[in-house]
Amino acid sequence: MPGPSPSNPLGLLNPGEFFMNLGNTGGPNVGQNINFAQAVATYGFQNGVTGIVAGGSYASGLTASGTTIANAFPITTQSAYFTTVASGTGCTLPPPPWPDQIAIGNFGVSGLSVYPPNVSGSLTGSGSAVSGVAYLQATGTTVLYSWFGGNQFGHSP
Numbered sequence: 483m484p485g486p487s488p489s490n491p492l493g494l495l496n497p498g499e500f501f502m503n504l505g506n507t508g509g510p511n512v513g514q515n516i517n518f519a520q521a522v523a524t525y526g527f528q529n530g531v532t533g534i535v536a537g538g539s540y541a542s543g544l545t546a547s548g549t550t551i552a553n554a555f556p557i558t559t560q561s562a563y564f565t566t567v568a569s570g571t572g573c574t575l576p577p578p579p580w581p582d583q584i585a586i587g588n589f590g591v592s593g594l595s596v597y598p599p600n601v602s603g604s605l606t607g608s609g610s611a612v613s614g615v616a617y618l619q620a621t622g623t624t625v626l627y628s629w630f631g632g633n634q635f636g637h638s639p
Contacts, residue, residue: 544564544566546590549570560580560583560585562586567592569592570595574597577599579629583628593621594619596617596627598633603634613633
């Protein structure tokens with residue numbers, strides 16, 4: 483596959499990988515293939531396909547687990563990308579304080595249940611939220627989660 487051109491600065495290669503034009507780093511129209519999670523963490527890159535902006539520590543190739551807030555997969559990084567998501571499984575956001583937003587990607591075959599860090603926490607962003615209840619993140623999406631203070635958390639979109 484030829485490298486990207488200035489009119490096409492990024493494109494998909496395989497699930498979880500893309501190419502992007504790094505400008506003059508490698509000469510005109512020279513692309514570099516990098517892992518999506520690495521690009522986000524290293525460059526704070528915004529991917530026009532999924533709309534993610536994040537940085538810091540990341541984990542990729544994760545498997546969602548558990549069906550309740552008590553046994554869901556605990557997020558311990560600033561960006562987490564799930565590739566295996568069985569129906570009803572999920573993850574919990576890390577306890578605050580957070581240095582920035584948490585990015586969660588769902589590249590599995592089912593919706594990902596994203597729980598607040600504890601049963602008193604509530605997630606808002608798409609209507610009213612109930613304490614301890616998960617937000618169902620659609621497959622093929624990356625969502626940014628924010629801590630608003632106390633036990634209030636939000637997501638976008």
